[in-house]
Each structure stands twice: as C-alpha cells, then as structure tokens.
Amino acid sequence: MDKKLNKIWGYIDGAYFREVSRTCEMYSKHEDSARDPQRGYGAADLMNVTGVTDPNKVRNPFMHKMLVSVINFVRLFSELASREAETKETSNLCTQVSQVFNEMGRESVLFKLLQVPSPDVQEAVMSCLKFAQLAELDDEEVQQLLHMLNPAMVESGEQLLGAVLGCLCGFLTKDGEAADKFRTNHTRSVIHRTFAVLAENSARDTFGNPSEEEQKLTLSEQCVDVLRTASYQPLLRRHLRGEVAKDFVRMLKDEETKESWFCRDVPIELTWTGRHLDLLLSCLNTASTVCLRNDMKQAFRVFHRIANVMAGVGDHTDQARSAEARAAEETVMWNEQLMRQQANTLDDHAYEDQLQQQLIFFSFSGIERMVHFLEMPPEDGTQQPAEPEEGTLKKSDRSIAVELQQQAKLYLEGLLSFVESAEANEVARAKSSSKREDPEMVEIEDTEIPKLGSRGEELLRQVYAMEGWQSLRHSGAREDVDVFTKTVRSASVTLSGAPARQAFSSEDGIASLLNDLFGRSQGSHHQSLWVADACPSALPTVPKRLRRTDSFFVPGSNGLVNPSFFVASLLRTIYSALMLPTTESVSGLVNFRLRNPAMQLRLVALLEKCGSYADCHLAAKLMRILALVLRPRPDQSAIAPKENEWQHSISLVIAAGLAGRVLELLSPLTRRLGKGFELTATHLILAREAVRLVKAVAAAVGKLQFSRNLSVQKEALEAMTLALVPMPTVKEIVMLLLYDMQARAYPRAFWVLRSADWPRISLATSSINWRLEQLVESGADVKDAAILQA
Known part of the structure; x- marks a missing residue:
C-alpha cells in the first residue's frame, strides 16, 4: 500500500x-x-x-x-x-x-x-x-x-x-x-x-x-x-x-x-496492596478519624480479607468480589483438609509474603485489635445494650470478663484448700496409725486406687461408674465432699456480689455462663433422664439461640451487617493461625494469646452478642478453637493448678460452661428424637463440637496434679470432674449417643444426614462412649435403667 x-x-x-x-x-x-x-x-x-x-x-x-x-x-x-x-x-x-x-x-x-x-x-x-x-x-x-x-x-x-x-x-x-x-x-x-x-x-x-x-x-x-x-x-x-x-x-x-x-x-x-495486614489493621484503629464502622460491609470485607491472608488463600480471577458472596463463605463449617489444599496452591512469592504477614499480624496484636473493634458500640447507637436488672450495675464486657475470672478462681482456690486440708488429714491419720499399730501388721485395703488422668475417657468412666459418684449422690455425709460443695456454692453468686435471686437462664448472656455451670452441677443430680412430654405429638420448639438465619444484612436496617459474619471471620483468623502457622513462633504466639482466660471470655461475649449460636456455626467454631487451645503441650505430663496464675484451670471452667450450655440448649430437641423429629445438620455439627470440647476438658482435667497423695488426687479429680461435667451434661451426651445409634440403624436417618452434605456426627467413637450399664450402676433410677437396657 x-x-x-x-x-x-x-x-x-x-x-x-x-x-x-x-x-x-x-x-x-x-x-x-x-x-x-x-x-x-x-x-x-x-x-x-x-x-x-x-x-x-x-x-x-x-x-x-x-x-x-x-x-x-x-x-x-x-x-x-x-x-x-x-x-x-x-x-x-x-x-x-x-x-x-x-x-x-x-x-x-x-x-x-x-x-x-x-x-x-x-x-x-x-x-x-x-x-x-x-x-x-x-x-x-x-x-x-x-x-x-x-x-x-x-x-x-x-x-x-x-x-x-x-x-x-x-x-x-x-x-x-x-x-x-x-x-x-x-x-x-x-x-x-x-x-x-x-x-x-x-x-x-x-x-x-x-x-x-x-x-x-x-x-x-x-x-x-x-x-x-x-x-x-x-x-x-x-x-x-x-x-x-x-x-x-x-x-x-x-x-x-x-x-x-x-x-x-x-x-x-x-x-x-490489600494483603498487607498492617494496612488492613489500620482500618480498625478505633482512635483514628478514618476508622471503619463495625456494622457496615466495608469493615466485614477487611475482616474477611484478614482471615484469607492468615489462611493462605491466594488471589485468583474468579474469586468472589461482592460482600454478600464472600459472606456466604463464612456460613460453612471449616474443612481443615480443604484449607490446607488452598494454602498449598500459593506461589513461592505469595508464600514468603504470608510468612511475613502472620508475624506482622501478631506483632501488631491483631487478635486484640479485631476483638476490641467489635466490642466498640456502633456510631449511630442503633444497637443499644440490654438494660440491666433492677438492683444490679451496668458493666462492660471487659469488667464482666474480669469478674468471671475471679469467680472461677474462687472456685479453684476453694478446691485447692480442700486438697490441702485432705493432705493434712492424711498426714495426721498416717502418724496416728503408725503409733497404734506395727507398720508390718497394717492391713492393706482391698480397694485399688486407679491411676487417674491418663485419658479423659478413663477419668469420666471412673468418676461416673465407681463408688465415688454413688457415695456423693446417696450418702452426702462425707466431710471432704461437704467442703467441696460449700466451695462450689460460694462461687455461684451474681457478679454484683449479692446472692443470686434466681437461677440464670441460657438467654442471659455471658454473665450467666459460670452460674449455669455451677447450677447444673448442684441441682440436677436427682432429675430423671427422660421427662414426660406435656403434648407427646407436638414438635419441639427450637430455642432462639439455635435458630439459623444467615442473613447478611439485618432486615430493615438500611445496610447494617449481621455481627455473626464479623465474628465468623475473626474465628477463622484464629483457627488459621492455630492450624496453619507458617512458623513455630506464630504457633506459640497464637496459643499464648488464646490461653488467656480474659481473651476467651471476650470471645464468648462476642458470641452472646450475635444472638444465635447457629448463625455461621459460631458456637461450633468457638468450641473447636477452645478444644485446640486446651490441649496440653506434648512435653507436659502433669500441670499444676496454679500454673500461670490459674490460667489453664480457669480456661477449663470457661470451656466446660460453654459446652454445658450448648448441650442444655439442645436438650428440648434430643427429647423428641425418634418421634418424627430429626436434628438438622447445623445442630449435629453443634453437638459434635460440644462433645469434642467435653472430651478436651476431661483430658485436660486428668493432667492436673493437685496432690502427690493418690487418695487425695483421686478425690480432687472426682470433685472437679463432677463440677465441670455434671450429670445433665452426661445425660445429653447419652441422648446424642442414642440418636447416633438410630442414624446407624435406619437408612432413612442416615440418608437425611448425607443429603445435607455434612459429615455425620460420630459420637459413638468418641472417648465419651462409656458403657450404658456403668451409667445405670452409677445412679440412674429404675425406670431409666429399664429403658436403657431395652
């Protein structure tokens, strides 16, 4: 051209x-x-x-x-x-x-x-x-x-x-x-x-x-x-x-x-640019004039991005862009295998950056900043906290967390004083026996003191199947047990310091967490395992906290985001640091932060604020995290109760309270099993994680070393186990075991679980699957025994 x-x-x-x-x-x-x-x-x-x-x-x-x-x-x-x-x-x-x-x-x-x-x-x-x-x-x-x-x-x-x-x-x-x-x-x-x-x-x-x-x-x-x-x-x-x-x-x-x-x-x-966690955490600085609101979708996107970076989720062209689509990712329960597969797909440059970002996150106190950001009241005051009851003071979540620690510590100190008193009695009894009898002629008792604490399963079997539980239930006259009972009751007071006017229900928030636990351990020993229904043909009413909505925006709020999605992203951030740490220092940092009882109680307080345990599987996710945190280190064969200012022992009390509360909420549903009612996939996951947490609590209690005297150690472990895993909790686990047997026996129930595309709960294979006959021998009444044997 x-x-x-x-x-x-x-x-x-x-x-x-x-x-x-x-x-x-x-x-x-x-x-x-x-x-x-x-x-x-x-x-x-x-x-x-x-x-x-x-x-x-x-x-x-x-x-x-x-x-x-x-x-x-x-x-x-x-x-x-x-x-x-x-x-x-x-x-x-x-x-x-x-x-x-x-x-x-x-x-x-x-x-x-x-x-x-x-x-x-x-x-x-x-x-x-x-x-x-x-x-x-x-x-x-x-x-x-x-x-x-x-x-x-x-x-x-x-x-x-x-x-x-x-x-x-x-x-x-x-x-x-x-x-x-x-x-x-x-x-x-x-x-x-x-x-x-x-x-x-x-x-x-x-x-x-x-x-x-x-x-x-x-x-x-x-x-x-x-x-x-x-x-x-x-x-x-x-x-x-x-x-x-x-x-x-x-x-x-x-x-x-x-x-x-x-x-x-x-x-x-x-x-x-948005993978830099220092930059993302700057968006949550409550002292800054450009801090985001904790009830709008922009802040949720930041939370979701932090969780993805900590989990090693790479960027790709077809990833979700809208806040609603990314919120849908938080509504499913975690799959550890899938999370590891996603982390393994990072290119070398992205993996090296993830190493730095995880360290940056903890160097800037990322968990504390995210929790503090969610604890702040909304700017426009749309979400007003509940009014306190008459005669009580209005307190912040942090002050409640501090007082709950003191309440748990009071119980533990009472238990330790019981141990010291029992040790002194044993020493005095040994001295008096040596004076009265020739040491070579002392008759050895025919009752063998078992080695407690090797496994959580063995601990629960011994506590609920041997004579310690029977004597506690029927005699009620032993001096040592009376000391422990008084200790528990002294801990079951309201946060204001006055005696409780009435028992707290599970709807009263974090302030009733320990009161629920101690109330179940004291007043439920003589309740029947099965309670007659007022209307046998009626379906159970699902408790409010077990109802699931998964709605991203609060209805009628003009763009306010459901707080459950913020907490879900926060928990995924924590879980990623626990399960997918890039270095040993990251693993140590996250465990150090989460073993603090104050942090655990603040997380429970955020869960209570969401109003539902089922939305985004929040309660199940938090219980899985607590079960991981409660695991003793591999080099720990025994743990002193006072270690780290009672932190480990207080954590056991908090975890047991949460697991017991969840199982108590599931109680109305488990009573109707086999009568045309089936648990949903959400409730199955919740039950599975509650049992997992009970197992972790039982295993951790067995590691506590109260005394070198085997008899005193046995009594102390029995006392603490009965307080943390009371009989109502055991009854709920038995009901779930029966449901699991039904799911195994009947194809229809099995198909319902499979159709939900969720892993079937395997409670029968857990360490809580002790023999039902032992439970009957431990004090179940005649009617309950006949039903169990049938």
Whole structure:
C-alpha cells in the first residue's frame, strides 16, 4: 500500500480534516434550515462556515460519525494483522497495511483523537488501540497515553479514563518481548497514576445520586481491575506496596460514607496492596478519624480479607468480589483438609509474603485489635445494650470478663484448700496409725486406687461408674465432699456480689455462663433422664439461640451487617493461625494469646452478642478453637493448678460452661428424637463440637496434679470432674449417643444426614462412649435403667 495513495488517512490527520469539518458543519446547518426555515441560513451564511483543526473543538455530530467510521476501518486492519501474527499465516497483506498505518503515526493520531468530546469517538479509538502491537509504540506514545490518566478528569472524563485504563490493563497481560519491556519500564507509573485516579474518584460525594454513583463505580472498578491484574504477576507486586498505598484506608472510608449502602463493592482490598495486614489493621484503629464502622460491609470485607491472608488463600480471577458472596463463605463449617489444599496452591512469592504477614499480624496484636473493634458500640447507637436488672450495675464486657475470672478462681482456690486440708488429714491419720499399730501388721485395703488422668475417657468412666459418684449422690455425709460443695456454692453468686435471686437462664448472656455451670452441677443430680412430654405429638420448639438465619444484612436496617459474619471471620483468623502457622513462633504466639482466660471470655461475649449460636456455626467454631487451645503441650505430663496464675484451670471452667450450655440448649430437641423429629445438620455439627470440647476438658482435667497423695488426687479429680461435667451434661451426651445409634440403624436417618452434605456426627467413637450399664450402676433410677437396657 503506497503512502501517497492512502487518501483515507487525510480525513483524520492532514489537509482533509479541516475541509471535512467545514463540510459537516455546512451540512448540519442545512439540515437545521430544512427543519426550521426561520433560522435564516442562506447560501452566503453557509459559505462563511470554517472548519476546525483542534480535536477539542470538534462538536459536530456528523463529524463524530465520520471519525468513528474511519477509525473502525483502521481498526479492522489492526485486528486482522493481530490474528495473522497469532496464527502465523503465510498471507500477510493486512500486516503490511497495518505497518503502513503505523509508519504514518497511527497511535499518535489516535491519541489526539481521544481529545474529541464524543464518547463514541473515544470508544472507537480505544477499541482500535487494543489491537495495537506494543512493539509499534515508542516511549513518547506510551507517555502520552499515561498522561491521560489525569485525576482532574474524574468528574468530566470518566469514559475517557475508563478507556485508557482498559487499554493499559490489556498491555499488562500481553506476552512477548515488547510487553515485557512495557511492564519493566512503565508498570510503576501505571500503578501510581491508577491509585491517584482511584483516590480522587473515591472522594467524590455521590450519595443519593444514582447516575453519578453508577459512573463513579464504573471508573473505580476499572481502576481496581488494573491493580488486580498487576497483583496476579509476582514481578509487578513490588509496585503495589509502600507509599502508593497511602490513601488506602481513606478510600475505604469514603466508600462507606459517600456512597449508598446498596451500591456495588469496590474491592480494593482484593489487590496485592490489600494483603498487607498492617494496612488492613489500620482500618480498625478505633482512635483514628478514618476508622471503619463495625456494622457496615466495608469493615466485614477487611475482616474477611484478614482471615484469607492468615489462611493462605491466594488471589485468583474468579474469586468472589461482592460482600454478600464472600459472606456466604463464612456460613460453612471449616474443612481443615480443604484449607490446607488452598494454602498449598500459593506461589513461592505469595508464600514468603504470608510468612511475613502472620508475624506482622501478631506483632501488631491483631487478635486484640479485631476483638476490641467489635466490642466498640456502633456510631449511630442503633444497637443499644440490654438494660440491666433492677438492683444490679451496668458493666462492660471487659469488667464482666474480669469478674468471671475471679469467680472461677474462687472456685479453684476453694478446691485447692480442700486438697490441702485432705493432705493434712492424711498426714495426721498416717502418724496416728503408725503409733497404734506395727507398720508390718497394717492391713492393706482391698480397694485399688486407679491411676487417674491418663485419658479423659478413663477419668469420666471412673468418676461416673465407681463408688465415688454413688457415695456423693446417696450418702452426702462425707466431710471432704461437704467442703467441696460449700466451695462450689460460694462461687455461684451474681457478679454484683449479692446472692443470686434466681437461677440464670441460657438467654442471659455471658454473665450467666459460670452460674449455669455451677447450677447444673448442684441441682440436677436427682432429675430423671427422660421427662414426660406435656403434648407427646407436638414438635419441639427450637430455642432462639439455635435458630439459623444467615442473613447478611439485618432486615430493615438500611445496610447494617449481621455481627455473626464479623465474628465468623475473626474465628477463622484464629483457627488459621492455630492450624496453619507458617512458623513455630506464630504457633506459640497464637496459643499464648488464646490461653488467656480474659481473651476467651471476650470471645464468648462476642458470641452472646450475635444472638444465635447457629448463625455461621459460631458456637461450633468457638468450641473447636477452645478444644485446640486446651490441649496440653506434648512435653507436659502433669500441670499444676496454679500454673500461670490459674490460667489453664480457669480456661477449663470457661470451656466446660460453654459446652454445658450448648448441650442444655439442645436438650428440648434430643427429647423428641425418634418421634418424627430429626436434628438438622447445623445442630449435629453443634453437638459434635460440644462433645469434642467435653472430651478436651476431661483430658485436660486428668493432667492436673493437685496432690502427690493418690487418695487425695483421686478425690480432687472426682470433685472437679463432677463440677465441670455434671450429670445433665452426661445425660445429653447419652441422648446424642442414642440418636447416633438410630442414624446407624435406619437408612432413612442416615440418608437425611448425607443429603445435607455434612459429615455425620460420630459420637459413638468418641472417648465419651462409656458403657450404658456403668451409667445405670452409677445412679440412674429404675425406670431409666429399664429403658436403657431395652
């Protein structure tokens, strides 16, 4: 194709441009005169019309149509030339024509035409530039394209900026030597300018203006697409950290305050910049003016991102972007095997970054900051705390947690004083016996003191199946047991220090956690295992705390997020650090933080605030975490009760209280099993984790070393086991065992569990599966015994 014969090029660059502009203007005036003769355009007026050469002044619609047609003609040859290069065709006619256009300065002319104030022309130009070969662009032309990313144009030139961003995003993904050169020389400038445009666009206040909000969201999404494209390439990630992210927190805050709550999400946190946990934790700094609200979706996205980074979840192109879709990921129970598989798919660069991020998270006290953020009251005061009962003081969650620790410590100190008193009695008895009898003639007792504490299963069997439980239930006259009973009762007081007016129910929040535990251990020994139903044919009413909604937004709240999803992300963050630590130091740090009873009680308080144990499987997830934390270290064969200021022992009391409360809530449902009622998958998971936690508590209690005297040690372990795993808890576990047997025996029940796509609860194989005959011997009444034997 000869350049001299290429006349079409003159219509967009050259002598023909002015003439075509003049002709289009004359034709436009002629059309106006034909429609409205009163305009008075005569022949002389039409002859005086002059054309323009500045693209900024081209406002004639006919001129716009002409430019679009010529640009599309040029684009056709660029597209066909690109296909010839990909398929390596022998015929390269289109490539030759495209090369001629390139030699005539095609890209420079197209960049100038971007200044034409017409969306159609700008769209045609950018569609043509998409097929341009990077090898055909010199540095001057690339710089000209980058200079178009001007933050000052966000309100008037959204479409132009979006077109430029789309072109640059395509350049970042192309292959070849020229593309590598572009990424090496210009990626930093592209990312910095993109962040500048995104920050300026985020600062626009478009709240309540649908058209402006849509334009703003479209441009922001195009900016995020460029940043995410760079995030997928390890060599470009270094440009996404550092000074370039200085406005990251403010952009999230602007999205929260300057857009309607129902607008689409701008997931800037899903970029490589958003994997920096220091930056994400800065969004939760309650002392900052740009701190996010703890009841809006922007803060939830930050929580979800922190959990993903801690779990080693990599970024990919098809990952969920909206807050609702990401919230759905928090509604399922954890699958450790799947989590490990996801963590193993990280590339080397991402894995090295995860090592640093986990250490950064704990160096900045990440768990404490996330918990404190959720404990803060909402800014608008929409969620008012419950009014305290008459005669009691209104206290914060932290003060309640401190007093609950003191309450548990009071019980443990009483138990230790009982041990010391028993040891003194044993010493005195030994001295008096040695004086009265010859040591060689002392008769050895025929009762063997078993070695307690080897396994939680053995401990529970001995406590509930041997004579210690029977004597405690029937005699009630032993002095040592009376000491322990008084100790437990002294611990069962209200937080205000006054005697309890009435027993707390499971609906009273964290303040009743230990009172529920001690109440079950004292007043339920003589209750029957099976209670007659008032209406045998009626289905049980599911307790309020066991009802599941999984609704992301609180109904009728105008965008307020259900707090269950925040707590679910927090618990997944903790679980990831426990199960997927990248270094030994991370494992030590997370265990150190979570073995603090104050932190455990704060987590329980957050669970109570959510109002439902079933939403997002919150109670099941928290109990699994506590079961992991209660595990003794491999090198610990025995634990002193006073170790670390009673922390381990207090943790056992807290965990036992939570597990007992959950099983108590399940009690109305288990009574109806086999009468046309079946547990849901959610309730099965909850029951499984409660039994897992009881098993962990029993195993940990067996490690406590109260005394070197075997007799005293046996009595102390019996006393603590009876308090932490009282008879009502054992009864609920037996009911679940019976349900598990029914599920094994009847295919229909088994199919119901399988259809829910959840693993069937395997309570019969747990360490709590002691023989039912032993339970009968330990004190079940005649009616219960007959039913059990049947």
